[in-house]
Amino acid sequence: MTGTPADTEQEALRLMTVLNKEVESHGLVLEEVSLRTAGTQQIIQVIVDLPTGTESVNLDQLGEVTTTVSTALDRDPVYANSAPYELEVSSPGLSRPLTEPRHWARALNRMVKFRLGDGTRLRGRITEVGDQQVLIAVHHEPAKKGMKAKVDEPRGFAFTDIRKAVVDPELNFDDAAVITDDIEDMED
Missing domain, CATH: 2.30.30.100 (SH3 type barrels.)
Structure with missing residues (x-):
């Protein structure tokens, strides 16, 4: 699926609707779906998160939701018979804007x-x-x-x-100095 940026944005919105229930079935929130092209391949990026708490999505949860999203895309009329695509499912990174x-x-x-x-x-x-x-x-x-x-x-x-x-990530340089000292002590 390629097209204009407006087409890509519309398709991302459509996929948000298609995939929302699938992601929610895992107790997760669908944060974002984005599409981009790399060469001739379509990349579908899906960002999921936990609805509450301070913990992050763990790898088991990501694996399970990836399987569910992949199955849903394989059933979707747009992607079932289309050219191969790459699916990336991840949790939000540290640089995610705080919007909610x-x-x-x-x-x-x-x-x-x-x-x-x-x-x-x-x-x-x-x-x-x-x-x-x-x-x-x-x-x-x-x-x-x-x-x-x-x-x-x-x-x-x-x-x-x-x-x-x-x-704003905090780096504790005092801890870094302690680690460096420990490494230097090991080399003696």
């Missing part, structure tokens, strides 16, 4: 970078997630290198006021 309250709940206690509707860019730690808003302790960059960042008391941000947000 459940995305925010999954990121509870994590650092996030976010932009408000007025263009203000902020970074902070999620401390609580509600139905309409999220509480974030905003972190301000230190005035000088070596100083600690200033951290505000958590304050509420309405989901409707947040234009874009993503998890």
